Amino acid sequence: MTSFATHIDGRPATAEELAPLAFAGFAHFTAAQVRDGRVRGLDLHLRRLRLASEELFGRALPDDRVRALLRAAIEDGPQDHSLTATVYSRAGEFTAAGTDTEPAVLVRTGPASSGPEGPLSLATVEHERDLPAVKHVGEVAKTRLLRQAVARGFDDAAFVDRRGRLSEATIWNLAFWDGSAVVWPVADVLAGTTMSIVRRQLDRLGVPQHEREVTPADLPTLSGAVVMNSWTPGIPVHRIGSTPLPEAPPFLDLLHKAYEAEPLVRP
Known part of the structure; x- marks a missing residue:
C-alpha cells in the first residue's frame, strides 16, 4: 500500500492545523457572524456564493443545499461564533480538470468577533x-x-x-x-x-x-x-x-x- 505524508515543521500535520489552509486554492468564500444560531443577510450570503460559483466553476449548488450545509455547521457549534463557508473545486488549482463536477463546500467556525475597536x-x-x-x-x-x-x-x-x-x-x-x-x-x-x-x-x-x-x-x-x-x-x-x-x-x-x-x- 502506498502512503503519502503531510508534515508541518517536520511532523505529521493535524486536521486542526490544516483547516486554515483550506482557504488556499481555486475557491471563493463568504464570512458571517452567527448570533444565537442565526445570521444577518442570509439571502446575501447565498447570492454571493451562487454568483461566485457560476463565475468560477460555471455551476452552483442549489441554495437549499448550501443552507443545509451552513445549518449543520452552526448546529454543531456554540450559539455565537464566526463562520466561513468556502466553495472550491475538488480538482484543485492549476488544472483544467474538474469542470464537469459540482464544487464542494467547506464550512469552518471559530470564535465570535466584533473586530478591532478603532479608530x-x-x-x-x-x-x-x-x-x-x-x-x-x-x-x-x-x-x-x-x-x-x-x-x-x-x-x-x-x-x-x-x-x-x-x-x-x-x-x-x-x-x-x-x-x-x-x-x-x-x-x-x-x-x-x-x-x-x-x-x-x-x-x-x-x-x-x-x-x-x-x-x-x-x-x-x-x-x-x-x-x-x-x-x-x-x-x-x-x-x-x-x-x-x-x-x-x-x-x-x-x-x-x-x-x-x-x-x-x-x-
Whole structure:
C-alpha cells in the first residue's frame, strides 16, 4: 500500500492545523457572524456564493443545499461564533480538470468577533484586486500590503486604483460621511454582505446615500469615514494617508442602527 505524508515543521500535520489552509486554492468564500444560531443577510450570503460559483466553476449548488450545509455547521457549534463557508473545486488549482463536477463546500467556525475597536489609520497604496466582484481566496497582496502599512506606523491599508480613486481596504469596504448622507466610493470593489445589509436598511430608514468617486484629495471635504466587514458595520477611521478625518459618532451610530435593523435568520 502506498502512503503519502503531510508534515508541518517536520511532523505529521493535524486536521486542526490544516483547516486554515483550506482557504488556499481555486475557491471563493463568504464570512458571517452567527448570533444565537442565526445570521444577518442570509439571502446575501447565498447570492454571493451562487454568483461566485457560476463565475468560477460555471455551476452552483442549489441554495437549499448550501443552507443545509451552513445549518449543520452552526448546529454543531456554540450559539455565537464566526463562520466561513468556502466553495472550491475538488480538482484543485492549476488544472483544467474538474469542470464537469459540482464544487464542494467547506464550512469552518471559530470564535465570535466584533473586530478591532478603532479608530484606525489607513495607509494609501496603489492596488486593484483581480476579479474584485468575487470574494476569492489566495490574495497574497492584501496580507503583504497590510504588513507593509503596519511597518509604516498605520493600522491597515486602503487601496487607490489606477484612476486615483479610493476603492476598498484590505479586508474592508470603505464608507464616508458628508455630514448629512452616506457616501459609497465608486470603483471596482467587492460588495460586502455587511455593506449590502447596511445599504438596504438605510433605504428603509430614509437615510440619504450617494455613490461618487472619492480620491485622497477629496478627504478634507468629508466629515467622517469607516471601514466595515463581516465583523462589524462600522469602525471609525481617523486618518487616511496623511489626511486626518474628524470623529463622526452620529455616522457610526447610524450604521450600527441600520445593521441591527436587519433580522437574524436561521439557515
